[in-house]
Amino acid sequence: MWLLFASLAAISFGLRGILYHWSSKQGMDRNLMLFGVFFTGALASLIGSFLFGQNWTLSALTGVFMGAFSFVANACMFQGFAVGKPSIIAILTGLPPVVVVTLAYLLWGETLSLGQMLAFFLIVAGILTVRYSNDLRIGNLQGAQWGLLAMVFFGLNDMAGKMSTRLEAALFPTLFYMFSVGSACFAAWWLIDKNRKRKLAVSATYGSSAQLGKWNEKQTFFSGMAIGFTNFFGMILIITAFKYGITGLVSAVVAMNVLLILLYTRVFVKEKFRKLEVIGMSICIVGMIALRVF
Numbered sequence: 275m276w277l278l279f280a281s282l283a284a285i286s287f288g289l290r291g292i293l294y295h296w297s298s299k300q301g302m303d304r305n306l307m308l309f310g311v312f313f314t315g316a317l318a319s320l321i322g323s324f325l326f327g328q329n330w331t332l333s334a335l336t337g338v339f340m341g342a343f344s345f346v347a348n349a350c351m352f353q354g355f356a357v358g359k360p361s362i363i364a365i366l367t368g369l370p371p372v373v374v375v376t377l378a379y380l381l382w383g384e385t386l387s388l389g390q391m392l393a394f395f396l397i398v399a400g401i402l403t404v405r406y407s408n409d410l411r412i413g414n415l416q417g418a419q420w421g422l423l424a425m426v427f428f429g430l431n432d433m434a435g436k437m438s439t440r441l442e443a444a445l446f447p448t449l450f451y452m453f454s455v456g457s458a459c460f461a462a463w464w465l466i467d468k469n470r471k472r473k474l475a476v477s478a479t480y481g482s483s484a485q486l487g488k489w490n491e492k493q494t495f496f497s498g499m500a501i502g503f504t505n506f507f508g509m510i511l512i513i514t515a516f517k518y519g520i521t522g523l524v525s526a527v528v529a530m531n532v533l534l535i536l537l538y539t540r541v542f543v544k545e546k547f548r549k550l551e552v553i554g555m556s557i558c559i560v561g562m563i564a565l566r567v568f
Contacts, residue, residue: 276519277565279511280527286508288534293501295535302494304352305464310498312341312460315453315506319446328444336438337448340431341455347427349463350420358417364405366421371398371529373429375522378436384520389564396561397526403554404532432516432525435509439517449509523565530558 297307354363378384386394438448515524533555540547
């Protein structure tokens with residue numbers, strides 16, 4: 275059952291990634307869009323908690339950590355892409371399952387059988403192969419520190435999600451705290467960046483480029499809210515998977531959402547598959563079959 279929920283979470287997060295890619299091509303303000311994404315999650319979680327009569331206990335405050343870790347991870351990832359090599363950032367942000375497996379063993383003594391270990395390494399190896407870029411080499415690791423931080427905090431976010439299930443925290447109150455923290459952080463980041471851009475608007479160069487965006491603030495925010503439903507349902511599915519499954523395996527399966535994004539870029543953006551990407555996808559599929567077998 276956990277594998278089904280984790281697979282559905284991967285699909286949901288894959289759709290989120292596709293919509294993120296689409297929004298980046300529309301000239302949307304990234305922080306305002308993400309503010310809308312998390313705002314939808316907070317609002318939907320609040321409604322869900324009342325509809326299902328869930329209790330607001332102290333254990334639900336694990337959602338605060340989830341929101342903080344998610345925000346920091348995304349901030350580090352975006353910073354890494356801004357100042358470093360996309361290849362190394364992409365690879366490092368594919369490694370949170372390794373962090374999760376390690377921490378779950380150290381904190382809770384979670385272990386994998388030999389077959390599960392094989393499946394785990396196949397999936398991670400497949401993901402890394404898909405993300406691998408030929409310009410990766412020693413001495414060409416700009417932005418690696420941001421990628422490492424993103425990797426750690428994405429892993430901590432998964433660990434916090436698992437912790438909420440170990441504490442038997444109610445789902446929707448936990449998600450409300452998570453999305454509220456994320457929403458507040460991205461709103462603050464957007465306002466700070468907006469103020470910075472306003473000061474730069476005195477420059478004729480910036481003033482001319484600022485008119486190129488197709489989406490105003492209202493459109494961007496509501497588009498983010500619409501995208502937020504993929505994130506909301508993805509979080510419901512991944513926490514449910516954490517409840518029934520082994521933490522590291524769930525994290526690895528969900529990380530396969532990159533395959534759906536890859537298929538999108540090939541089918542709709544018309545980018546051609548590279549040999550390594552086909553090999554990586556094949557390895558991931560073999561890993562999924564191994565999970566079913568073992």
